[in-house]
Amino acid sequence: GQQLNQSPQSMFIQEGEDVSMNCTSSSIFNTWLWYKQDPGEGPVLLIALYKAGELTSNGRLTAQFGITRKDSFLNISASIPSDVGIYFCVANQGGKLIFGQGTELSVKP
Amino acid sequence: NAGVTQTPKFRILKIGQSMTLQCTQDMNHNYMYWYRQDPGMGLKLIYYSVGAGITDKGEVPNGYNVSRSTTEDFPLRLELAAPSQTSVYFCASMVSTEAFFGQGTRLTVV
Numbered sequence: 184g185q186q187l188n189q190s191p192q193s194m195f196i197q198e199g200e201d202v203s204m205n206c207t208s209s210s211i212f213n214t215w216l217w218y219k220q221d222p223g224e225g226p227v228l229l230i231a232l233y234k235a236g237e238l239t240s241n242g243r244l245t246a247q248f249g250i251t252r253k254d255s256f257l258n259i260s261a262s263i264p265s266d267v268g269i270y271f272c273v274a275n276q277g278g279k280l281i282f283g284q285g286t287e288l289s290v291k292p
Numbered sequence: 293n294a295g296v297t298q299t300p301k302f303r304i305l306k307i308g309q310s311m312t313l314q315c316t317q318d319m320n321h322n323y324m325y326w327y328r329q330d331p332g333m334g335l336k337l338i339y340y341s342v343g344a345g346i347t348d349k350g351e352v353p354n355g356y357n358v359s360r361s362t363t364e365d366f367p368l369r370l371e372l373a374a375p376s377q378t379s380v381y382f383c384a385s386m387v388s389t390e391a392f393f394g395q396g397t398r399l400t401v402v
Binding site for chain 2: 189214216223224225226227228231233271273275278279280281282283284285287
């Protein structure tokens with residue numbers, strides 16, 4: 184089946200640092216999504232991307248839809264302790280949502 | 293609106309038992325999904341539905357069944373529970389491209 188390769192798998196950073204993570208696929212997708220999962224909760228949508236090359240921000244989060252439509256990037260600026268959680272890239276393939284493996288973020292105060 | 297509601301939150305099953313995980317949404321969304329999440333892993337799609345009366349297999353459908361008789365409800369059935377089905381199960385519904393997830397059902401098969 185389709186596979187999204189997300190990296191890194193985990194990150195340990197200091198509060199205030201910037202964070203980057205990315206997602207690649209061998210397939211082309213028309214929509215890329217970024218979700219965050221807090222411990223014990225279901226994932227929640229952070230950013231949705233609909234056009235190749237699109238750059239979209241949501242507060243301190245910025246995501247980009249790769250020009251080839253096979254990748255996407257998420258940046259978090261000036262991290263804070265509540266950024267802790269697992270971040271998933273998700274591709275929408277005709278109504279099927281396909282998840283990457285996740286990037287687990289830990290932030291040291 | 294309650295959003296997506298899953299019951300139960302926790303369950304322990306013995307090998308070979310059967311159970312139904314309930315999922316209901318009050319947002320009138322056509323798309324609904326069942327995922328499982330194993331420790332340290334992403335979410336794997338079990339089954340999904342694009343509307344009442346229509347269901348389709350995802351990546352890992354073996355050992356599960358679903359039905360979608362109404363827009364609101366999308367139950368997931370395990371007929372013969374196996375230890376490999378120990379996982380956290382998430383139900384979701386979607387409008388446009390935003391999916392809303394339930395809080396999960398933590399299932400242990402012993």
